Amino acid sequence: MNTNTADVVICGAGICGISAAYHLAAERNVKRVVLVDPREPMTFTSSKSTECYRNWWPGPDDTMVRFMNRSIELLEQLARQSNNYFALNRRGYVFLTADHQRAAEYQTAARRICERGAGSLRIHRGQENEPPYTPSPPEGFEGLPDGADLVLSPEIIRRTFPFVTGKAVAMLHVRRAGWLSAQQLGMYLLRQATAHGTELVQGTVVAVTTEKNRVRTVHIQTTQGLEAIQTENFVIASGPFLQQTADLIGVKLPVFNELHAKAVIKDPLGVIPRDVPLMIWDDPAHLFWEAHERGELEKDEEARWLLEKFPAGVHFRPEGHAGSPFLLALWTYDTHVQEPVAEPHFAPEYAEIVLRGLINMVPGLAVYAGKLQRPIIDGGYYCKTRENRPLIGPLPVEGAYIFGAVSGFGIMAAMSGGELLAQHVCGEELFDYAKAFTLSRYDDPQYAALILEMEASSGQL
Numbered sequence: 001m002n003t004n005t006a007d008v009v010i011c012g013a014g015i016c017g018i019s020a021a022y023h024l025a026a027e028r029n030v031k032r033v034v035l036v037d038p039r040e041p042m043t044f045t046s047s048k049s050t051e052c053y054r055n056w057w058p059g060p061d062d063t064m065v066r067f068m069n070r071s072i073e074l075l076e077q078l079a080r081q082s083n084n085y086f087a088l089n090r091r092g093y094v095f096l097t098a099d100h101q102r103a104a105e106y107q108t109a110a111r112r113i114c115e116r117g118a119g120s121l122r123i124h125r126g127q128e129n130e131p132p133y134t135p136s137p138p139e140g141f142e143g144l145p146d147g148a149d150l151v152l153s154p155e156i157i158r159r160t161f162p163f164v165t166g167k168a169v170a171m172l173h174v175r176r177a178g179w180l181s182a183q184q185l186g187m188y189l190l191r192q193a194t195a196h197g198t199e200l201v202q203g204t205v206v207a208v209t210t211e212k213n214r215v216r217t218v219h220i221q222t223t224q225g226l227e228a229i230q231t232e233n234f235v236i237a238s239g240p241f242l243q244q245t246a247d248l249i250g251v252k253l254p255v256f257n258e259l260h261a262k263a264v265i266k267d268p269l270g271v272i273p274r275d276v277p278l279m280i281w282d283d284p285a286h287l288f289w290e291a292h293e294r295g296e297l298e299k300d301e302e303a304r305w306l307l308e309k310f311p312a313g314v315h316f317r318p319e320g321h322a323g324s325p326f327l328l329a330l331w332t333y334d335t336h337v338q339e340p341v342a343e344p345h346f347a348p349e350y351a352e353i354v355l356r357g358l359i360n361m362v363p364g365l366a367v368y369a370g371k372l373q374r375p376i377i378d379g380g381y382y383c384k385t386r387e388n389r390p391l392i393g394p395l396p397v398e399g400a401y402i403f404g405a406v407s408g409f410g411i412m413a414a415m416s417g418g419e420l421l422a423q424h425v426c427g428e429e430l431f432d433y434a435k436a437f438t439l440s441r442y443d444d445p446q447y448a449a450l451i452l453e454m455e456a457s458s459g460q461l
Contacts, residue, residue, distance in 0.1 A: 006034045008233040008425060009218045011205045011245050013037035014046035015186050015410050016403045017237035019418025022189040025196040027419075028426055033198040034229060036205055036220055042186040045239045046410060048380030050262065050328060052278055052317070053412035054093055054177035055118050056148070058109070060453045062116035063436045064389065068409075069117060070431070071416035072176060076141060078188070078415070086185040088178065090141040091277040091317075095172040096157070096164060096361060099283055103152060103170030110148050110172060119147025119176060126153030133173075135160055138275035138322075141178065149173040161279075163272055163362050179278065179317060182411045189414075203227065208234060208248045208400075215249070215399035232399045233425055240340035240381035242391075242404045249397045254385055254442065255405050258335045259344050261379035263351035265372055268325045271364040272318065280315040280461060281361035288359035288366055306353070313461050314357035329354045332461065340381050351375035382407045387454040392417050393424050393438035401425060402439065408460055 007030050010017045017035055024030040035041075055072055057064035079088040097103055107123070114121040122145075124133040133149050133156055151157055151171040157164060160171075194200065203222035210216060215234045220227045238245045240257045286309055289297065297303050314331040318324070331354045351372055359366050384407045385391060391405040403421040406413050420437065423430050441447045 004034075004227065004229045006032045006229050006231040008032075008235060009034045009036060009205075009229055009231045010235040010237055011036050011218075012237035012239055012241075012404075013039070013041040013190075013200065014044060014237065014239050015042065015182065015414045016239070016406060016417060017235070018042070018186050018190050018193065019414040020235055020237055020403050020421045021193040021198045023418040023422035024193075024425060025198045026192040028422055029196065030426070031197055033193065034201055034231075035193070035198055036201045036203055036218075038202065038204045040202075041190055041200065042183055045380035045383075046182060046186060048262065048378055049182045049411045050179070050278075050317070050330060050408075051182040051411055052093070052177070052179040054174055056093065056113060056174040056177060057118075057459045059112065059116065060450060063433050064459060065113065065117045067416055067433050067437075068412060069176075070419075071413055074415035074419065075180070075185075078185075079141065082188055085188050086181045088141050088180045089139055090144050090176070090178040091136045091138060091275075093174040093177045093278045093280065094161075094276075095174070095280045095282045096168045097170050097282045098165070098167035100169055102282060106150055106170055106172045110150055114147050118174075119145070121147050122149045124149060124151045124153060124156060126156055133160070136173075136175070136178075136277060144175065146176045148175055161276065163364055164279075165361060165363055168361075173277070177278070180411070185411070185414075201227075205245060205248065210249060210397055213396075213398055215397060234400050235421065235425070236395070236400070236402045237404055239404060240383045242383055242402065246395070246402070249395070249400050251395050251397060251400070253391065253402075253405075253439070255383055255391070256337045257340050257381045257383050259338055259346075259379060260330075260332060260335075260382050260408065261346045261350050261377055262328060262330045263354050264319060264376040264378075265327050265329055265351055265355060265368070266325045266375070267327050267365075267368075268373070269367060270325075271367065272316070272327060272362060274318050274322050274324070276318060278315060278317040279361065280313060281358070282312050283360070284309050284312050285314065285357055285360040286310070287353060287356040288369060289356070290369075310357060314354060314361070315461060316358060329358060330461070331357050335457075340383075344379070344381070346377045346379055348377070350377050382460075384456055386456055387451040388456050388458040388460060390417060390437050391439055392420050393434065393440075395439060
């Protein structure tokens with residue numbers, strides 16, 4: 001058995017653990033940070049991301065908007081420092097609806113979110129005296145509008161996105177949003193952290209010794225044997241395995257896991273231009289079926305569910321370089337709680353279902369129905385709290401901290417979350433939103449009342 005010492009041991013080398021290491025070592029010069037994971041960095045949940053970001057979050061207050069604004073600010077700073085090494089863009093998110101009632105709801109909800117700090121709301125009805133709607137450029141993030149553009153003119157929608165169904169009556173284009181290369185962001189942060197002394201250890205945290213309710217030693221199983229690292233600071237950043245790690249110090253967490261899939265599909269005919277934003281069909285939808293297919297499904301009791309109405313939210317974005325034929329497509333139509341496993345299974349029909357849902361928004365995709373060319377189906381776990389806000393901060397065992405339960409927003413929350421975690425560990429002054437992410441928030445009667453207005457899907461696409 002080898003014995004070492006460390007200022008901080010971090011369990012988990014996904015984007016949360018790596019960001020925590022970066023903010024401790026590179027930004028605060030914490031001398032010895034040890035980052036532990038049995039896998040290669042960024043290869044479990046963090047590698048399964050849509051790689052998108054946004055500051056567009058529902059209430060019931062402005063906490064998540066402020067938290068994400070800070071994270072995007074840090075991402076932009078890092079992009080400037082690194083010559084945009086991780087390809088940050090600001091194409092935005094475009095929500096579309098064919099429902100006039102939903103269009104009215106867009107205006108009410110958008111005003112509320114903008115007032116909470118997301119930026120300015122610009123409304124376009126196609127009238128001569130109003131400022132024009134301007135699409136986002138495909139690359140870059142500097143000097144672009146914030147807030148959102150609400151387009152209530154079907155003519156403008158068709159002119160801007162001619163491939164979108166003529167049924168669309170409203171479009172909400174969220175502006176401080178886009179995507180990046182999550183893998184390159186993670187590797188950039190990891191290189192900065194290791195350059196400032198962080199050590200990456202491939203191994204599994206198997207035990208944590210405490211004394212008088214204080215972390216003392218972290219025990220790691222590696223291929224070379226059992227290693228004991230003496231430390232007074234232990235950070236749990238183990239993604240969907242948060243509870244298994246917290247069990248080592250006897251702490252129960254209010255978290256659960258859902259498995260979410262994504263599909264990479266080919267668009268060889270170029271039905272969708274390569275320079276479009278992330279696009280979301282915001283209405284419940286039926287899958288596209290030809291008449292003979294529908295007849296067959298009606299006869300099949302086990303497959304008849306494919307004729308039912310699916311929830312709103314099927315979405316896609318272009319994937320890869322400008323000449324790539326790929327689209328990244330997702331639809332959260334099945335969310336059941338499950339225990340995480342190392343090799344999750346995904347339904348083979350998922351890509352076809354998502355494609356047939358997307359046809360509601362992009363009718364031209366019908367050319368691929370039943371003819372997808374070897375789609376790739378992958379995904380990861382959304383580790384969540386009951387109100388879908390992260391856990392960042394100290395745990396009941398002194399010297400133990402957590403950064404996790406980042407659901408489907410880990411990449412976009414990584415920078416501000418890692419910064420906040422480092423503030424806790426180093427005893428710094430905290431941002432005023434910090435209390436909303438600690439485990440102790442559940443002991444606050446006011447917060448307990450607040451979360452009655454929230455759901456586990458809050459802010460989730």
